[in-house]
Amino acid sequence: MPLPNMRYSALSGVQSEYFTQGLYDTVNYAAAGQQAMAFFAIPMGQAAVLTTAAGAAPAAGTIKTYRDTNMEVAGFVPDKRYEFSGMSVYFRRLDTIALALADLVTDEVDRKRIIGGTWWRFRIGDKDVLYLPFAFVPVFNPTVFSAWAGNTIQMQGGGQPQYGFKTPLTINPSQVIRVTLEAPGLVPINSTLDISLMLHASMQRPV
Numbered sequence: 001m002p003l004p005n006m007r008y009s010a011l012s013g014v015q016s017e018y019f020t021q022g023l024y025d026t027v028n029y030a031a032a033g034q035q036a037m038a039f040f041a042i043p044m045g046q047a048a049v050l051t052t053a054a055g056a057a058p059a060a061g062t063i064k065t066y067r068d069t070n071m072e073v074a075g076f077v078p079d080k081r082y083e084f085s086g087m088s089v090y091f092r093r094l095d096t097i098a099l100a101l102a103d104l105v106t107d108e109v110d111r112k113r114i115i116g117g118t119w120w121r122f123r124i125g126d127k128d129v130l131y132l133p134f135a136f137v138p139v140f141n142p143t144v145f146s147a148w149a150g151n152t153i154q155m156q157g158g159g160q161p162q163y164g165f166k167t168p169l170t171i172n173p174s175q176v177i178r179v180t181l182e183a184p185g186l187v188p189i190n191s192t193l194d195i196s197l198m199l200h201a202s203m204q205r206p207v
């Protein structure tokens with residue numbers, strides 16, 4: 001039974017709306033490598049080290065916006081329920097106006113090192129619910145070789161498939177979520193880059 005004054009509340013405790021809205025976050029991967037990267041630990045509006053802009057800005061201190069994450073509180077969502085149906089990843093790094101072939105080859109090498117040497121770990125509440133090698137997760141912006149114009153490398157855009165969960169991973173309001181990218185040791189790369197994780201989901205929230 002709703003409380004007597006519930007009708008005056010900005011959020012209804014008895015009605016909810018459902019729509020498609022994933023949960024995503026971005027973390028910077030250090031060139032020297034790291035054994036664990038925590039996603040959803042720094043929410044929107046907080047300071048983080050990220051690739052700040054395309055053009056001429058390397059990874060530096062910045063404030064997270066919707067470009068980087070839609071997590072509003074570190075580690076949990078206070079008034080929403082998510083049913084995650086799958087996941088995919090996007091790589092972002094310093095861009096230049098004229099990318100040299102050598103830079104693109106380096107980017108491909110760095111991606112392969114990370115993808116082949118790490119795994120994902122999901123923890124919801126106090127339980128580890130999923131371990132998954134990075135190699136199984138589709139990348140939104142993979143690089144592909146092309147024979148056009150003398151063996152350049154071209155970036156292939158979005159629309160890539162996701163790794164689908166057979167059973168949806170569900171977090172309830174105010175339940176803690178922790179997703180980490182882990183490695184058995186340091187996996188160094190040539191230069192730092194950002195990794196954005198998208199958890200595809202249906203979201204429920206109060207009306």
